[in-house]
Amino acid sequence: MSGDRVAVDTAAVWPDDVEAEEGVVVNWFAREGRAVNEGETLCEIQVEKVSVDVPAPKAGELVEIVLGEDDEFVKGDTLAWIQPS
Amino acid sequence: MPSTAVLQDMYEDMVTARYYEERLQEEYLEGKEPAFDISAGPIPGELHLAAGHEASGAGVCQHLRAEDTVTAPHRPHHIAIAKGVDLKKMTAEIFGKQTGLGKGKGGHMHLFDPEVNFACSGIIAQGCPPAVGAAMANKKRNTDNVAVAFLGEGAIDQGAFLESLNLASVQNLPVIFVVEDNDWAISMPKDRVTDVEDGSQRAAGHNLPGIRVDHDDAIDVYEAAEEAIGRARDGNGPTVVEVQVHRRMGHFMGDAEGYRPDEDVERHKARDSIERLAAVLETHGLTQDDLDEIRARSERRVEEAIDWAKEQPLPEPEEAYENVFTNDPSGVTESPPAASPPGGDE
Amino acid sequence: MSQAVAEERELTMSRAMVEAIASEMREDEEVFVMGEDIADYGGIFGSTQGLREEFGYDRIMDVPIAETSFIGAGVGAAQAGMRPIVELMFADFFGVAMDQIYNNMAKNTYMSGGSFSVPMVLMTAVGGTYNDAAQHSQTLYGTFAHLPGMKVVVPSNAYDAKGLMHNAIRDDDPVVYMFHKRLMGLGWMPSPEGPKVGVPEEPYTIPFGEAEVKREGADATVVTLGLHVHRALDAAEELAGDGIEAEVIDLRTLTPLDTDTILESVGKTGRLVVVDEDYRSFGVTSEIMAVAAEDALADLEAVKRVAMPDVPIPYSRPLEQEVNPDAEDIATAVRDVQ
Numbered sequence: 001m002s003g004d005r006v007a008v009d010t011a012a013v014w015p016d017d018v019e020a021e022e023g024v025v026v027n028w029f030a031r032e033g034r035a036v037n038e039g040e041t042l043c044e045i046q047v048e049k050v051s052v053d054v055p056a057p058k059a060g061e062l063v064e065i066v067l068g069e070d071d072e073f074v075k076g077d078t079l080a081w082i083q084p085s
Numbered sequence: 086m087p088s089t090a091v092l093q094d095m096y097e098d099m100v101t102a103r104y105y106e107e108r109l110q111e112e113y114l115e116g117k118e119p120a121f122d123i124s125a126g127p128i129p130g131e132l133h134l135a136a137g138h139e140a141s142g143a144g145v146c147q148h149l150r151a152e153d154t155v156t157a158p159h160r161p162h163h164i165a166i167a168k169g170v171d172l173k174k175m176t177a178e179i180f181g182k183q184t185g186l187g188k189g190k191g192g193h194m195h196l197f198d199p200e201v202n203f204a205c206s207g208i209i210a211q212g213c214p215p216a217v218g219a220a221m222a223n224k225k226r227n228t229d230n231v232a233v234a235f236l237g238e239g240a241i242d243q244g245a246f247l248e249s250l251n252l253a254s255v256q257n258l259p260v261i262f263v264v265e266d267n268d269w270a271i272s273m274p275k276d277r278v279t280d281v282e283d284g285s286q287r288a289a290g291h292n293l294p295g296i297r298v299d300h301d302d303a304i305d306v307y308e309a310a311e312e313a314i315g316r317a318r319d320g321n322g323p324t325v326v327e328v329q330v331h332r333r334m335g336h337f338m339g340d341a342e343g344y345r346p347d348e349d350v351e352r353h354k355a356r357d358s359i360e361r362l363a364a365v366l367e368t369h370g371l372t373q374d375d376l377d378e379i380r381a382r383s384e385r386r387v388e389e390a391i392d393w394a395k396e397q398p399l400p401e402p403e404e405a406y407e408n409v410f411t412n413d414p415s416g417v418t419e420s421p422p423a424a425s426p427p428g429g430d431e
Numbered sequence: 432m433s434q435a436v437a438e439e440r441e442l443t444m445s446r447a448m449v450e451a452i453a454s455e456m457r458e459d460e461e462v463f464v465m466g467e468d469i470a471d472y473g474g475i476f477g478s479t480q481g482l483r484e485e486f487g488y489d490r491i492m493d494v495p496i497a498e499t500s501f502i503g504a505g506v507g508a509a510q511a512g513m514r515p516i517v518e519l520m521f522a523d524f525f526g527v528a529m530d531q532i533y534n535n536m537a538k539n540t541y542m543s544g545g546s547f548s549v550p551m552v553l554m555t556a557v558g559g560t561y562n563d564a565a566q567h568s569q570t571l572y573g574t575f576a577h578l579p580g581m582k583v584v585v586p587s588n589a590y591d592a593k594g595l596m597h598n599a600i601r602d603d604d605p606v607v608y609m610f611h612k613r614l615m616g617l618g619w620m621p622s623p624e625g626p627k628v629g630v631p632e633e634p635y636t637i638p639f640g641e642a643e644v645k646r647e648g649a650d651a652t653v654v655t656l657g658l659h660v661h662r663a664l665d666a667a668e669e670l671a672g673d674g675i676e677a678e679v680i681d682l683r684t685l686t687p688l689d690t691d692t693i694l695e696s697v698g699k700t701g702r703l704v705v706v707d708e709d710y711r712s713f714g715v716t717s718e719i720m721a722v723a724a725e726d727a728l729a730d731l732e733a734v735k736r737v738a739m740p741d742v743p744i745p746y747s748r749p750l751e752q753e754v755n756p757d758a759e760d761i762a763t764a765v766r767d768v769q
Contacts, residue, residue, distance in 0.1 A: 017347070020119065022119045023119060024119050024120040024618075026120075026616075026618040027443050027616050027618075027627060028441070029440050029441050029442060029443075029446075030440050030441070031441070033438075034438055034440070035438075040440070044443075044618065046119075046120060046121065046618035046619075048119075048121075048341065049121055049339055049340070049341035049619070050341050050343065051618050070120065070621070072119055072120070120618070120621075121618065121619040122619065122620070122621055123561050123562075123619050123620050124560065124561040124562050124620070124748075129561065129562035129748055130561060130562030130563050130564065130746065131563055131567070181562070181746055181747030181748055181750075182747070183747075185747075187746070189745065189746060189747030189749075189750055190564075190565075190743070190745040190746055190747065190750065191564060191565075191746055192562065192564040192746030192747070193746075194564060194566070194567075195564055195565065195566070195746070206566070207564070207566040207567055208523075208524065208526070208527065208566055209496045209527075210496075239495070239496045240496060242495035242496055242497045243495075243496050243497055243498075243527065244497065244499050244500075244527060245527065270467075270495075270496060271467070271468045271472065271475070272468045272470075272471055272472040272493075273467070273468065273493055273495075277493060278493065278494070278495035278496070279495060339619055343471075344471040344472055399747060399748070399749050400745075400747050400749055400750050401749070402749055402750065402752070402753035403753075404750060405740070405742060405745050405750040405751075405753045405754050406740060406742055409741070409742050409743070
């Protein structure tokens with residue numbers, strides 16, 4: 001059910017001491033449909049000039065990528081959804 | 086203590102330089118947020134701003150004439166301003182315009198102004214040997230003009246600097262080396278890469294006098310430069326002057342400075358040489374209104390330069406092929422006389 | 432082809448390089464990295480990102496701005512049997528250290544009659560397209576390929592980058608590993624689509640001297656490297672719309688040069704276009720054309736080269752765009768040889 005899906009959340013990885021509330025998606029390292037491990041780096045975002053690796057919060061299938069490369073977002077937006085295995 | 090007129094002049098150079106860097110930062114970041122794309126916007130590429138370095142350019146250049154040569158590193162704007170480089174053409178060059186100092190070909194790291202004998206370059210310590218050469222020319226021509234090479238504290242580890250000291254010393258040339266020590270070579274603090282705490286000590290190893298100005302203070306710089314430049318003009322050879330400055334805007338625009346402790350950034354900002362000079366000017370009788378007027382004038386000048394630069398046209402693509410050489414590729418030959426046939430007689 | 436399947440995780444070229452370096456460093460204590468701003472900063476172009484955290488400051492060693500001394504030190508450490516990876520921050524800076532590179536690193540094996548080896552990697556950032564002007568935008572492929580004694584590699588994507596780096600570190604010879612800044616996948620210098628591809632988790636090597644046909648075609652042979660592999664592929668897409676099928680060969684290595692792949696393709700198409708981001712004269716384009724002329728003259732119908740002109744690289748955007756060949760320029764050249 002969609003209720004089981006876990007969000008890959010931008011707010012969870014926001015860098016410390018950066019004031020900016022917006023960021024941009026730089027690189028995705030996995031495509032929709034890929035089985036991912038917990039902690040595996042899924043994508044790279046950039047907030048101000050700081051680059052951040054975003055880990056998978058849970059092991060499972062990367063079922064939906066919401067924000068693609070070059071998409072801009074605000075803190076708290078969801079990057080993608082994982083269906084835990 | 087310099088005269089009030091000199092203090093005012095230095096203050097104006099410093100305020101102009103600071104405002105210039107602040108405005109360039111704004112112009113540079115346009116089109117580059119939130120995704121920082123280095124090649125986007127009106128000023129693409131790298132930009133190394135000198136906010137925090139103002140005392141060095143102002144204090145040294147007070148003693149220089151248009152005929153004196155200055156070479157500067159990739160963080161040059163404060164030096165160019167103090168040296169009297171054409172601010173409009175310099176700005177146009179930074180914006181990549183056809184009427185810039187280099188017709189758009191050099192950009193901010195490669196500013197050349199022959200009117201005031203100023204040049205800067207992008208390779209560390211690269212300006213040192215040419216400054217030695219300018220001093221050589223001055224000596225050959227029997228003038229009392231001098232040359233000044235500005236460099237960062239990271240550059241004192243580079244071969245070109247060390248060789249320049251030796252050559253200048255052995256030939257007793259009228260050249261001064263001004264090391265701008267802002268503690269950081271990109272992400273390297275000085276104590277992790279340089280074998281001496283005080284860069285002016287390098288002078289002793291080359292039989293040269295060295296002066297260290299510790300305090301991020303334009304007047305101290307002025308006085309040290311007076312001694313060094315005076316020595317060179319009198320025919321008594323080179324000096325190494327190391328000047329403490331601070332870096333307020335990162336190594337280049339886009340540098341998140343993640344490697345730099347916050348206390349270090351704060352400590353540096355507390356050393357503001359502009360505020361210090363303002364306080365001295367007030368003891369010399371200037372009022373806040375006087376200082377505001379200098380500031381307003383400086384800001385106007387910077388805005389005019391930026392406005393002018395923005396109105397200028399970009400170069401035409403075909404211009405990319407021009408100015409490789411000064412003369413024709415074939416040189417300056419006229420028709421040479423016919424060679425005699427081999428064997429001599431007919 | 433070498434591109435891994437879609438289920439694979441994909442890496443940027445910089446991350447693929449780092450993965451290879453980390454893997455070799457775990458296997459062998461004697462591998463270490465020297466360079467400017469490589470420890471906490473992770474390399475100006477991301478070539479050592481995260482390595483200091485795993486291996487410490489001793490094995491990911493920041494050095495002063497003193498290239499002659501630290502590149503030469505790399506040569507010495509290598510001759511003592513260690514495996515240094517030395518980073519020259521920008522290839523353009525080779526000028527201050529070239530003696531150690533071309534006279535020491537490249538020649539000591541030969542001059543010693545093989546009694547000394549120099550198992551060193553000299554990795555360096557190359558290339559323009561982001562307005563860094565004449566002293567920070569060069570590729571200098573020809574300069575390094577021309578001088579004897581060093582292997583020279585130029586990856587164009589993450590898969591090749593990892594395999595070539597593993598080979599470079601394990602190889603007992605000096606390898607100049609030239610990585611294009613625009614292909615690294617940096618947030619502040621957006622990369623084209625091509626370089627980020629599937630990369631296997633396990634270590635693997637790609638042999639030197641093996642070019643790869645990145646796209647097959649019968650109407651023209653386009654030989655290129657680095658950034659221009661991607662521009663050539665874009666051009667090929669466009670040309671296909673007009674019924675012209677271009678074969679794109681990614682050299683991957685300059686020294687040793689894979690002449691067989693080039694000659695085989697020229698034999699098939701008869702039309703050769705060489706694309707290079709280095710200066711036109713006396714360089715890569717000249718070399719490839721000479722190879723074709725020497726050994727496939729009868730097959731050649733037409734040749735064309737597309738390269739940077741013989742001018743210092745200008746700063747201003749319209750000027751840099753004029754001198755750096757784009758997909759349009761490549762497509763035009765392919766049409767010209769039809």
